[in-house]
Amino acid sequence: MIEQAHQIAEKLGLAVWNEDEAGPYQTKPYPGSSWQPEGEPERQPHEYFREGTAKLLTLFHPASGEVRVKGVRSSANLILHPWLKQELSDILQSLPSPKDLDTETNRKLWEMWQTGLSLPITLPLDLPPLRMLLIWDNLRGHYTTDMLLWLFEQGIMPLYTPLGGSWLNMAESIQRILFQRGLAGQYPESPDEFITSLEAVARAWNQNPTPFEWGGKRAARRQRSRQRKHALGGSGAYTRRPLHRNSTLIQQWQHSCQPTH
Numbered sequence: 001m002i003e004q005a006h007q008i009a010e011k012l013g014l015a016v017w018n019e020d021e022a023g024p025y026q027t028k029p030y031p032g033s034s035w036q037p038e039g040e041p042e043r044q045p046h047e048y049f050r051e052g053t054a055k056l057l058t059l060f061h062p063a064s065g066e067v068r069v070k071g072v073r074s075s076a077n078l079i080l081h082p083w084l085k086q087e088l089s090d091i092l093q094s095l096p097s098p099k100d101l102d103t104e105t106n107r108k109l110w111e112m113w114q115t116g117l118s119l120p121i122t123l124p125l126d127l128p129p130l131r132m133l134l135i136w137d138n139l140r141g142h143y144t145t146d147m148l149l150w151l152f153e154q155g156i157m158p159l160y161t162p163l164g165g166s167w168l169n170m171a172e173s174i175q176r177i178l179f180q181r182g183l184a185g186q187y188p189e190s191p192d193e194f195i196t197s198l199e200a201v202a203r204a205w206n207q208n209p210t211p212f213e214w215g216g217k218r219a220a221r222r223q224r225s226r227q228r229k230h231a232l233g234g235s236g237a238y239t240r241r242p243l244h245r246n247s248t249l250i251q252q253w254q255h256s257c258q259p260t261h
Contacts, residue, residue: 071195
């Protein structure tokens with residue numbers, strides 16, 4: 001379902017955003033490469049003090065590459081939900097007006113994103129036009145009634161990654177990029193330094209963002225390659241050309257194996 005959202009939702013006029021909370025990041029030296037004079041490598045202290053942790057709230061739009069972040073000390077619901085509501089409200093205001101659909105068609109558009117789920121979310125009877133899909137982790141705090149009802153009222157359908165399926169959330173990728181650019185080779189001595197560095201890197205990223213694609217050309221090549229192969233039973237082996245069964249030779253071999261009287 002999430003793969004389908006990344007592939008076709010934008011074509012249906014639905015914005016797709018990914019949300020995640022990165023961290024906690026500790027106040028300690030982080031390895032990284034740097035340009036230094038020969039024989040004088042940059043050295044990090046071997047002793048450090050634990051001065052607290054920081055986390056990064058992230059909203060990512062793969063189709064454009066835009067990222068919205070906020071550095072925080074805690075990602076509890078009291079902090080996450082107000083930030084998320086404000087950011088999503090701003091995003092919705094920038095979207096084009098939704099299509100005018102009849103009630104039945106609009107409800108089917110909502111329900112198509114629950115096809116195949118063992119425990120689908122109970123949707124309200126009165127649904128506004130669907131405008132956005134929000135992909136985020138399967139955490140208890142993401143299922144609170146108040147938050148879900150608010151999302152439905154705004155025309156946002158949440159899609160939860162399965163347990164062990166965080167790789168389906170593209171926000172994981174942008175968080176790793178921001179972390180590497182902002183903290184590799186650095187020694188933040190306070191959570192505020194973490195927050196300042198990561199938010200600054202996100203602002204720089206948004207000046208020239210890179211769109212993300214689901215799978216991309218490499219995945220398409222792998223799929224075409226698999227289609228050209230012929231699977232064999234009993235293992236993961238395959239052949240690049242089909243095996244032809246020569247019935248005449250098989251019959252001759254079976255006949256030769258029979259005992260003579």
